[in-house]
Amino acid sequence: TATYKICLLPGDGIGPEIIAEGVKVLDAVGAKFDTAFEYTEALLGGIAIDETGEALPEETLRAANASDAVLLAAVGGPKWDTTDPEKPRPEQGLLGIRKELGLYANLRPVRIFKALADASTLKSEIIDGVDLLIVRELTGGLYFGARERFYDEEGCGVDGAAGQRAYDTLEYREYEIERIVHHAFETARKRRSRVHSIDKANVLETSRLWREVAHRVAAEYPDVEIADMLVDNAAMQLINNPAQFDVVVTENMFGDILSDEASMLTGSLGMLASASLGDGVALYEPSHGSAPDIAGKGIANPLAQILSVEMMLRYSFNMQDAADAVAAAVEAVLDEGWRTGDIAGAETPADKIVGTVAMGDLVVSKL
Amino acid sequence: TATYKICLLPGDGIGPEIIAEGVKVLDAVGAKFDTAFEYTEALLGGIAIDETGEALPEETLRAANASDAVLLAAVGGPKWDTTDPEKPRPEQGLLGIRKELGLYANLRPVRIFKALADASTLKSEIIDGVDLLIVRELTGGLYFGARERFYDEEGCGVDGAAGQRAYDTLEYREYEIERIVHHAFETARKRRSRVHSIDKANVLETSRLWREVAHRVAAEYPDVEIADMLVDNAAMQLINNPAQFDVVVTENMFGDILSDEASMLTGSLGMLASASLGDGVALYEPSHGSAPDIAGKGIANPLAQILSVEMMLRYSFNMQDAADAVAAAVEAVLDEGWRTGDIAGAETPADKIVGTVAMGDLVVSKL
Numbered sequence: 073t074a075t076y077k078i079c080l081l082p083g084d085g086i087g088p089e090i091i092a093e094g095v096k097v098l099d100a101v102g103a104k105f106d107t108a109f110e111y112t113e114a115l116l117g118g119i120a121i122d123e124t125g126e127a128l129p130e131e132t133l134r135a136a137n138a139s140d141a142v143l144l145a146a147v148g149g150p151k152w153d154t155t156d157p158e159k160p161r162p163e164q165g166l167l168g169i170r171k172e173l174g175l176y177a178n179l180r181p182v183r184i185f186k187a188l189a190d191a192s193t194l195k196s197e198i199i200d201g202v203d204l205l206i207v208r209e210l211t212g213g214l215y216f217g218a219r220e221r222f223y224d225e226e227g228c229g230v231d232g233a234a235g236q237r238a239y240d241t242l243e244y245r246e247y248e249i250e251r252i253v254h255h256a257f258e259t260a261r262k263r264r265s266r267v268h269s270i271d272k273a274n275v276l277e278t279s280r281l282w283r284e285v286a287h288r289v290a291a292e293y294p295d296v297e298i299a300d301m302l303v304d305n306a307a308m309q310l311i312n313n314p315a316q317f318d319v320v321v322t323e324n325m326f327g328d329i330l331s332d333e334a335s336m337l338t339g340s341l342g343m344l345a346s347a348s349l350g351d352g353v354a355l356y357e358p359s360h361g362s363a364p365d366i367a368g369k370g371i372a373n374p375l376a377q378i379l380s381v382e383m384m385l386r387y388s389f390n391m392q393d394a395a396d397a398v399a400a401a402v403e404a405v406l407d408e409g410w411r412t413g414d415i416a417g418a419e420t421p422a423d424k425i426v427g428t429v430a431m432g433d434l435v436v437s438k439l
Numbered sequence: 440t441a442t443y444k445i446c447l448l449p450g451d452g453i454g455p456e457i458i459a460e461g462v463k464v465l466d467a468v469g470a471k472f473d474t475a476f477e478y479t480e481a482l483l484g485g486i487a488i489d490e491t492g493e494a495l496p497e498e499t500l501r502a503a504n505a506s507d508a509v510l511l512a513a514v515g516g517p518k519w520d521t522t523d524p525e526k527p528r529p530e531q532g533l534l535g536i537r538k539e540l541g542l543y544a545n546l547r548p549v550r551i552f553k554a555l556a557d558a559s560t561l562k563s564e565i566i567d568g569v570d571l572l573i574v575r576e577l578t579g580g581l582y583f584g585a586r587e588r589f590y591d592e593e594g595c596g597v598d599g600a601a602g603q604r605a606y607d608t609l610e611y612r613e614y615e616i617e618r619i620v621h622h623a624f625e626t627a628r629k630r631r632s633r634v635h636s637i638d639k640a641n642v643l644e645t646s647r648l649w650r651e652v653a654h655r656v657a658a659e660y661p662d663v664e665i666a667d668m669l670v671d672n673a674a675m676q677l678i679n680n681p682a683q684f685d686v687v688v689t690e691n692m693f694g695d696i697l698s699d700e701a702s703m704l705t706g707s708l709g710m711l712a713s714a715s716l717g718d719g720v721a722l723y724e725p726s727h728g729s730a731p732d733i734a735g736k737g738i739a740n741p742l743a744q745i746l747s748v749e750m751m752l753r754y755s756f757n758m759q760d761a762a763d764a765v766a767a768a769v770e771a772v773l774d775e776g777w778r779t780g781d782i783a784g785a786e787t788p789a790d791k792i793v794g795t796v797a798m799g800d801l802v803v804s805k806l
């Protein structure tokens with residue numbers, strides 16, 4: 073029996089509720105595929121701030137590093153919102169763990185579940201056949217460059233008055249671009265062999281470096297097509313003709329914006345998972361947030377968390393059959409008409425609307 | 440008879456073709472509303488590079504400054520695409536003129552033309568009633584901060600190897616945020632009194648400063664509602680529920696991405712105009728680009744250019760009746776079924792599809 077150690081990070085809001093369903097599915101997979109999963113739980117985000125004063129305690133990092141994979145639910149909430157640079161913020165936990173574990177490649181697949189196609193705000197002929205993967209650089213750019221705020225005695229008014237100034241730095245090094253673009257091309261080979269590289273080369277120096285490096289890497293993959301696209305155009309094309317995309321690779325901030333935009337093509341953010349990979353232990357999480365407004369009510373949709381377990385099985389444990397089984401189970405539950413509130417339509421019968429725990433049970437029953 | 444001097448910047452690609460239709464409409468407006476428009480033409484973008492070696496020649500700036508308003512068509516094209524930091528690029532002309540004229544407020548209205556509602560890739564119930572205005576900060580942020588590329592002997596490989604590095608700086612000063620947010624609130628007062636301020640305050644220091652200043656300004660407008668929204672969420676909400684927005688204010692790069700995304704809600708970029716305002720002479724241009732692929736064919740859609748004339752009449756010359764007349768003329772032409780190729784649907788009869796000049800004539804005939 074293979075044994076894998078999984079570090080659980082329930083985080084904030086609906087986090088604890090949905091991660092429990094992820095674990096339930098892992099346990100069922102373990103029983104069926106003769107694998108043992110061992111869990112350790114650690115603090116991240118708002119709850120970590122409350123209990124330790126830090127969003128990413130040393131102990132959490134140790135637990136993550138000692139595991140074979142990390143399953144994260146969600147962090148953040150209005151309780152910890154602040155613009156005071158001195159105060160800790162939940163997101164620092166998320167950003168910190170990405171950086172510390174070297175998780176430079178964030179994979180966010182966007183696919184349409186047939187049973188939920190109606191949920192999209194886009195016309196069905198537009199989202200038909202959409203199956204794209206955003207590969208977002210996750211440990212560089214504006215997220216991790218130098219930043220500062222200061223009071224300037226003169227340079228800050230139209231006429232040189234005093235005032236506040238702030239800056240953030242968007243920085244990239246050649247190897248950071250190289251490795252993420254390689255990742256995108258390797259992945260594209262296993263898909264439809266098309267890569268869109270998104271930048272703003274008509275304005276940004278980092279984008280011009282990005283574009284040069286991307287083309288140098290692309291030359292090593294003559295079987296994969298590369299197309300450059302400016303980020304503003306990409307934001308349009310995702311709405312105009314999303315089916316044109318296979319793999320989309322881009323820097324951190326553009327990836328944040330475009331992957332959230334792309335996630336809305338499905339009309340159901342509650343269904344989308346992500347994987348953050350580096351050279352060591354990887355991290356898996358839903359694409360949605362901590363939804364503090366519905367926390368503790370037992371109505372959160374656990375399917376994105378469950379699909380992040382699917383990605384874990386695929387990428388960290390190379391358990392393709394188990395991963396396929398989880399994906400099929402989710403699909404089967406949806407096909408039978410079961411819905412959590414967020415993905416229920418106007419015509420969903422009331423007795424088909426279920427809570428978090430029941431949805432987890434349904435998926436397990438199909439495994 | 441009032442006299443206004445207009446500086447024309449035809450630029451590249453379809454630019455010269457569409458600006459001619461803008462001038463045609465201005466002349467018709469002049470005749471009808473007893474106003475004289477005088478034109479000077481100047482070089483900007485690729486054509487300026489070809490003829491003078493610079494994207495924004497000194498003379499162009501002088502001509503713009505000596506005018507009462509600037510009408511720009513479009514700049515850029517593959518001919519001048521380069522990632523070589525030493526070479527001039529057409530966009531430098533656009534960015535340069537924005538900066539030199541102090542055009543800090545870019546206004547991009549997104550509204551749905553009833554006759555073209557079908558062109559949207561979004562479901563009709565979603566775009567029904569969409570009428571939003573993006574107010575984008577246009578002379579700060581990543582577009583104008585320090586940037587550099589250099590070769591680093593050590594800090595550039597995973598293991599300290601040599602390689603290239605590049606950075607761009609996202610910088611904002613208090614007064615820059617203050618004046619654009621004021622602009623947004625003033626405008627919101629004349630609309631539906633709702634402002635969404637978009638930032639990434641959970642990551643960027645500039646965004647935290649932005650949010651603080653935005654709320655301080657908002658306090659001066661108790662009659663206008665303010666809501667903060669993170670940029671990734673905004674990218675989702677524009678697809679999910681665009682009708683919730685009235686005025687959207689944001690920094691330069693976020694504004695570039697979100698305004699292009701929002702423009703796609705209409706399904707017809709060829710219909711959207713923009714105004715760039717500062718404390719002096721203002722500039723008006725279509726939201727679309729120079730479309731080099733169809734340049735010189737006489738098939739480009741001139742309506743965004745004509746609607747940028749509408750904005751010029753409104754904002755620079757305070758000719759509200761004339762502006763309303765232009766808007767009504769465009770609407771009337773569309774209602775009669777006339778289309779350029781880009782906005783023709785599958786059911787548009789062939790004899791209703793017209794070229795650039797004919798479309799301009801049609802609008803004039805309705806004035």
Ligand SMILES: CC(C)[C@H](C(=O)O)[C@@H](O)C(=O)O
Pocket residue numbers: 163166167328641642671
């Ligand atoms: C919470 C936030 C810092 C984070 C990000 O911007 O990366 C989130 O939006 C995401 O995409 O995972």
Ligand SMILES: CC(C)[C@H](C(=O)O)[C@@H](O)C(=O)O
Pocket residue numbers: 274275304530533534695
């Ligand atoms: C051409 C480019 C530099 C410009 C920008 O990014 O501002 C364009 O996309 C725009 O929105 O006007």
